[in-house]
Amino acid sequence: MVTTQAESVLRGSPYRADCPTRHILDRVGDRWTVLIVGALWDGNARFSELRRRIEGVSQKMLTQTLRGLERDGLVHRTVHPEVPVRVEYTLTEAGRTLREPLRALQEWAITHLGDVSASQEDYDHANRPLSDSTDRDK
Amino acid sequence: MVTTQAESVLRGSPYRADCPTRHILDRVGDRWTVLIVGALWDGNARFSELRRRIEGVSQKMLTQTLRGLERDGLVHRTVHPEVPVRVEYTLTEAGRTLREPLRALQEWAITHLGDVSASQEDYDHANRPLSDSTDRDK
DNA sequence: CAGCATCCTACTTGATACTG
DNA sequence: CAGTATCAAGTAGGATGCTG
Numbered sequence: 001m002v003t004t005q006a007e008s009v010l011r012g013s014p015y016r017a018d019c020p021t022r023h024i025l026d027r028v029g030d031r032w033t034v035l036i037v038g039a040l041w042d043g044n045a046r047f048s049e050l051r052r053r054i055e056g057v058s059q060k061m062l063t064q065t066l067r068g069l070e071r072d073g074l075v076h077r078t079v080h081p082e083v084p085v086r087v088e089y090t091l092t093e094a095g096r097t098l099r100e101p102l103r104a105l106q107e108w109a110i111t112h113l114g115d116v117s118a119s120q121e122d123y124d125h126a127n128r129p130l131s132d133s134t135d136r137d138k
Numbered sequence: 139m140v141t142t143q144a145e146s147v148l149r150g151s152p153y154r155a156d157c158p159t160r161h162i163l164d165r166v167g168d169r170w171t172v173l174i175v176g177a178l179w180d181g182n183a184r185f186s187e188l189r190r191r192i193e194g195v196s197q198k199m200l201t202q203t204l205r206g207l208e209r210d211g212l213v214h215r216t217v218h219p220e221v222p223v224r225v226e227y228t229l230t231e232a233g234r235t236l237r238e239p240l241r242a243l244q245e246w247a248i249t250h251l252g253d254v255s256a257s258q259e260d261y262d263h264a265n266r267p268l269s270d271s272t273d274r275d276k
Numbered sequence: 277c278a279g280c281a282t283c284c285t286a287c288t289t290g291a292t293a294c295t296g
Numbered sequence: 297c298a299g300t301a302t303c304a305a306g307t308a309g310g311a312t313g314c315t316g
Contacts, residue, residue: 031164031167108238108239197298220297286310291304
């Protein structure tokens with residue numbers, strides 16, 4: 001704990017277990033975070049709207065992730081006290097700045113999807129799983 | 139399973155549960171992946187070297203993540219059959235292209251760390267956890 | 277509608293022991 | 297040194313039922 005935190009924050013510090021950037025990466029790395037930011041890309045959306053847009057997200061995870069994003073100041077939550085409650089979510093200023101790096105990442109993913117899949121097949125083919133000695137293709 | 143995969147790969151598809159970009163995001167979002175790529179930033183490293191650089195990673199997780207990265211074609215593994223075996227890891231061409239988006243992300247994290255922490259404190263202060271009515275600061 | 281609380285499973289991770 | 301194998305434990309996440 002004698003490490004120079006101030007300096008360590010600026011460079012390769014995430015290797016230190018206590019580095020706070022890890023928390024950020026955890027949040028960003030979260031599957032739903034990325035998708036939610038994407039779903040709020042161009043404007044606001046209500047809860048049920050997000051739920052519909054993001055296929056496969058459970059109500060629990062959506063709520064949970066949104067709360068986390070709100071806590072981190074990346075998403076703003078507005079409650080309209082109407083008869084059936086209406087809640088709208090928007091990206092905050094900070095949240096909008098996150099779109100860029102995430103977009104870059106997604107773009108990378110799309111670009112390299114093919115290569116990765118191909119590599120995986122090669123790998124799986126080379127390192128035969130647990131099949132018996134007969135060389136049958138799966 | 140009647141969805142048009144080909145098309146869905148090209149745009150906002152990650153919202154579809156079956157979209158393969160999710161797998162990529164899972165990999166990228168992985169805590170250790172980011173750190174390993176960072177550790178291999180400028181050159182190669184041996185197993186034990188990585189283990190030392192990346193504080194907090196268990197031998198199992200390191201192996202596992204490296205295997206995953208190798209399978210995805212992002213990291214290359216070279217075994218030197220010397221007396222005490224020596225294994226070196228390097229980023230592949232594809233792996234190197236990943237550095238940029240990851241660097242952007244890390245930069246974002248560093249830049250916004252303060253804001254996020256501040257926001258978290260505000261949030262936690264506003265939404266008092268489960269303390270009793272007395273307003274004692276924890 | 278939007279969300280909270282509870283239960284319960286399944287995957288992830290760590291610790292430990294052993295090997296080429 | 298660089299792993300593999302195994303087991304125990306923690307946690308994320310889904311399903312369900314209830315509420316302002």
